[in-house]
Amino acid sequence: MKLRFLFVTLCLWSAQSANAQVVYSHASNASIRSPGGTLAVALRVNGEGRPEYSIARNGQPLVNWSRLGFILADAPKLERNFELERIEQKAIDDTWEQPWGERRYVRNHCAELRVSLREKTAARRQLTVVFRVFDDGVGFRYEFPEQPTLSQVNIVQELTEFDIAESATAWWIPGGEWNRYEYLYQKTPLTEVAQAHTPLTLKTASGVHIAIHEAALVDYSAMWLRRVSGQRLKAVLSPSSSGPAVSRKAPFVTPWRTLQIASSAPGLYMSDLILNLNEPNKLGDVSWVKPFKYVGIWWGMHLGTKTWASGPKHGATTAETKRYIDFAAQHHFRGVLVEGWNKGWDGDWFASGQDFSFTEAYPDFDIVALAAYAKKKGVHLVGHHETGGNIAVYEKQLGAALDLYAKLGIDAVKTGYVADAGGIQAMGADGRIHFEWHDGQIRARHQLHVVEEAARRHIAVNDHEPIKDTGLRRTYPNWVSREGARGMEYNAWGDPPNPPEHETNLVFTRMLAGPMDFTPGVLSLTGAGGKRIQSTVAKQLALYVVLYSPIQMAADLPENYAKYPKPFQFIEDVPVDWSDTRVLNGEVGDYVTIARKDRNSDDWYVGVITDEQPRTLRASLDFLDEGKRYYATIYRDGQGASFDGDGHSIEIETRPVSRNDTLQLKLAPGGGQAIQISTDLGRRGPRSSPKPSPKKKPPEFDVE
Ligand code: NOJ
Numbered sequence: 001m002k003l004r005f006l007f008v009t010l011c012l013w014s015a016q017s018a019n020a021q022v023v024y025s026h027a028s029n030a031s032i033r034s035p036g037g038t039l040a041v042a043l044r045v046n047g048e049g050r051p052e053y054s055i056a057r058n059g060q061p062l063v064n065w066s067r068l069g070f071i072l073a074d075a076p077k078l079e080r081n082f083e084l085e086r087i088e089q090k091a092i093d094d095t096w097e098q099p100w101g102e103r104r105y106v107r108n109h110c111a112e113l114r115v116s117l118r119e120k121t122a123a124r125r126q127l128t129v130v131f132r133v134f135d136d137g138v139g140f141r142y143e144f145p146e147q148p149t150l151s152q153v154n155i156v157q158e159l160t161e162f163d164i165a166e167s168a169t170a171w172w173i174p175g176g177e178w179n180r181y182e183y184l185y186q187k188t189p190l191t192e193v194a195q196a197h198t199p200l201t202l203k204t205a206s207g208v209h210i211a212i213h214e215a216a217l218v219d220y221s222a223m224w225l226r227r228v229s230g231q232r233l234k235a236v237l238s239p240s241s242s243g244p245a246v247s248r249k250a251p252f253v254t255p256w257r258t259l260q261i262a263s264s265a266p267g268l269y270m271s272d273l274i275l276n277l278n279e280p281n282k283l284g285d286v287s288w289v290k291p292f293k294y295v296g297i298w299w300g301m302h303l304g305t306k307t308w309a310s311g312p313k314h315g316a317t318t319a320e321t322k323r324y325i326d327f328a329a330q331h332h333f334r335g336v337l338v339e340g341w342n343k344g345w346d347g348d349w350f351a352s353g354q355d356f357s358f359t360e361a362y363p364d365f366d367i368v369a370l371a372a373y374a375k376k377k378g379v380h381l382v383g384h385h386e387t388g389g390n391i392a393v394y395e396k397q398l399g400a401a402l403d404l405y406a407k408l409g410i411d412a413v414k415t416g417y418v419a420d421a422g423g424i425q426a427m428g429a430d431g432r433i434h435f436e437w438h439d440g441q442i443r444a445r446h447q448l449h450v451v452e453e454a455a456r457r458h459i460a461v462n463d464h465e466p467i468k469d470t471g472l473r474r475t476y477p478n479w480v481s482r483e484g485a486r487g488m489e490y491n492a493w494g495d496p497p498n499p500p501e502h503e504t505n506l507v508f509t510r511m512l513a514g515p516m517d518f519t520p521g522v523l524s525l526t527g528a529g530g531k532r533i534q535s536t537v538a539k540q541l542a543l544y545v546v547l548y549s550p551i552q553m554a555a556d557l558p559e560n561y562a563k564y565p566k567p568f569q570f571i572e573d574v575p576v577d578w579s580d581t582r583v584l585n586g587e588v589g590d591y592v593t594i595a596r597k598d599r600n601s602d603d604w605y606v607g608v609i610t611d612e613q614p615r616t617l618r619a620s621l622d623f624l625d626e627g628k629r630y631y632a633t634i635y636r637d638g639q640g641a642s643f644d645g646d647g648h649s650i651e652i653e654t655r656p657v658s659r660n661d662t663l664q665l666k667l668a669p670g671g672g673q674a675i676q677i678s679t680d681l682g683r684r685g686p687r688s689s690p691k692p693s694p695k696k697k698p699p700e701f702d703v704e
C-alpha cells in the first residue's frame with residue numbers, strides 16, 4: 001500500500017517543471033497565456049510610466065487596461081515613472097495532496113510572468129508584479145524587494161483596479177459597513193455596486209463568470225472593492241487605527257489579487273486557484289487534524305431557551321453536557337461544542353469581552369470531569385473562546401487557554417469576535433487600546449498568531465466573526481473552518497431570516513473562498529419564538545453536501561432529532577472529508593447540484609438545493625464507476641413540501657443505480673434533495689427502509 005502511494009506520488013511530481021526563463025528587458029510591455037491558451041494577460045507601462053494590466057479570454061477583452069500601484073504615507077506614491085527592468089516567465093505544473101478537503105489531489109497548472117519595474121526618477125525604487133495565469137483564472141501580487149530607498153513601507157491605499165470589459169450582473173455584500181460579512185447578497189448590475197467585500201461574483205452579458213477575491217492574506221489588510229466609474233472597480237484596503245492600512249518592512253509580498261474565470265457557475269466553484277496560490281503546508285505531519293461532525297450546547301442559546309450566562313437557564317452545565325456527550329456517542333459524532341462554559345458572560349460581553357476568563361469554568365461546569373467522561377465515550381469536547389472582539393484580553397490569556405485545552409485532550413476550538421465592524425480592541429505599541437476592523441492588518445496578524453499557537457498544541461481552529469478566507473488552510477491545515485457570512489443562527493433570530501435563495505447565493509460567492517461553519521441540520525425547522533425556518537427538511541440534509549466544511553455541526557437539539565429519526569440518519573451517515581467533488585449543475589442564486597466522493601469509501605453523496613422556485617433538475621450519474629452496482633438512498637421533498645408550507649414532508653427510498661442512470665431531481669419551493677450512493681446496501685441507508693430487490697424498478701423512481 002505504502003509502495004503504491006509512493007509510486008503515485010512520484011508520477012504526480014514528475015510532471016513538475018520549473019523552467020524559469022528571462023524573456024526580455026527594457027521593453028515597455030510583457031504578456032503571457034494560460035497553459036491551454038484560454039486566458040492572456042498583458043502588462044504595459046503607459047506614456048507616464050504607469051503600470052497597467054489587462055486580461056483577455058479566448059481573444060475577447062475581459063479586463064480592460066487597469067491600474068497598478070500604491071499610495072504611501074511618508075513617501076511619494078508608487079505608480080508612475082516606471083520602466084520595465086526585467087521580464088521572466090516560467091511554466092508550473094505540479095500536483096499536491098490535501099490532508100483533507102473537497103478533493104484529494106489538486107493540480108497547479110499555470111504560467112508565471114514576473115515583471116520587475118524600476119522608477120526612472122532619482123530614488124530608483126523597485127516593485128515587482130507577478131502573474132500566475134491558469135485556464136480558469138488569474139492571480140497577481142506585488143513584491144517589494146529589499147532596496148535602499150524603500151525599507152519601511154507604509155501603504156495608505158492600493159491603486160489596483162479591475163475594469164471589467166463587458167456589462168455584467170453582480171452578486172455582492174457591502175464592505176466597510178457596520179456589520180462584518182453577515183449580509184444578504186444583492187444581485188444588481190455591476191454598475192450599481194457601491195463598495196463590496198470579496199469574493200464578488202459577476203456574470204457578463206456573454207455568460208462568462210468571474211469571481212474577484214484574494215489569496216494568502218498574510219500580515220496585510222483585506223481588500224474591498226469600490227466601484228469608481230462604469231464597470232471599473234478599485235481595491236480599497238480595510239483601514240487601520242494608526243494611519244496606513246498596511247505597515248511592512250521590505251522585502252515582502254502582498255496577497256494575490258485573484259480572478260476566477262469560467263464559462264459557468266459550476267466552473268467557478270471547481271476552480272482550485274485560491275488554494276494553488278497559497279504556500280504549501282508549513283505544519284508538517286498534520287494527521288492530528290481530524291475532520292469531524294459535532295453537536296453542541298448552542299442552538300438553545302440562539303432560541304433563547306438557554307443562556308450563555310450563569311443562572312437558572314445556564315446551558316453549559318455538567319449534567320446537560322453529559323446528555324450531549326451521550327447523544328454524540330450514540331450517534332457517532334466526534335465532537336461536542338459547549339458555549340458559555342467559562343466565566344465572563346454575565347455582564348455586557350458584546351463588543352467588550354473585558355470579563356472573559358479562558359481558563360476558569362463556571363462552577364456548574366466541571367470541565368476536567370467532562371473531558372474525561374467524553375474520552376471514555378470516544379467523544380471530544382470542542383472548546384469555545386468568545387472574545388467579544390477584545391483581542392487584547394484574549395492575547396494575554398491565549399497561551400494558558402490553549403494549554404488547558406491541550407492538557408484535557410480538547411483538540412478543536414471555536415473562537416468568536418462578536419463586535420460590530422471596526423470594533424476589534426487591540427493593544428497598540430503605545431500601550432493603549434485601539435479599535436480596529438475585523439479584516440485589517442492587525443486582525444490578520446492576530447488570527448494567524450492564534451492558528452499558529454493552536455497548531456503548536458495540535459488544536460484546530462474554527463473562527464466566527466472571522467477575517468475572510470483566502471485559502472490559508474493549505475499552509476495551516478489546522479485552520480479548518482470559519483463563519484464569515486450569515487449562518488443558521490440568522491434563522492433563529494435574524495430580521496429578516498435567511499430567505500430560500502441564501503444558500504444558493506453562498507455556494508457561488510462566500511464558498512468560493514473556502515469552508516464555512518454554517519451549522520446546518522435544524523430538522524425542527526423552527527427558530528426563536530416558533531418562527532418558521534424557510535427551508536424543507538430535505539434541503540437541511542442537502543446542505544451537508546452543498547456547503548463544504550471539514551467540520552459540520554448537527555445544529556438542532558437532541559430532543560428534536562429524536563422526533564425525526566429517518567432524515568436524521570442522513571446526518572449520521574454523511575461524511576465530511578472527500579476525495580473528489582463535482583458540481584453537476586447550477587446558477588448563482590437559483591440552484592446547484594454537487595456530488596462528492598467519500599474519502600474513506602467508494603460512496604458518493606449528492607446535495608441539491610433550490611431557491612424559492614420549485615424545479616426539476618437532471619443529473620447524470622456518470623461519475624460512478626463502470627460496472628459497479630450502487631444503491632441510492634434518496635431523501636426527497638415529499639408531497640406538498642415547501643419552505644412556507646409543510647417543510648417536513650419528505651420521501652425516503654433506496655434503489656439500485658448505475659453510472660448509466662440520469663436522475664430527475666424534483667425540488668419543492670425552497671427545497672432540496674440529499675442522496676447517499678453506496679456500494680454496500682447493508683452498511684448504509686435509513687434504518688427502517690426495506691431492502692428493495694435490485695431487479696425490481698418501481699415506477700415512481702425518478703430515473704431515466
Ligand atoms: C456568534 C457565533 O456565530 C455563534 O455561533 C456563537 O454562538 C455566538 N457568537 C456566541 O459566541
Ligand code: CA
Binds near residue numbers: 464465483489
Ligand atoms: Ca456570527
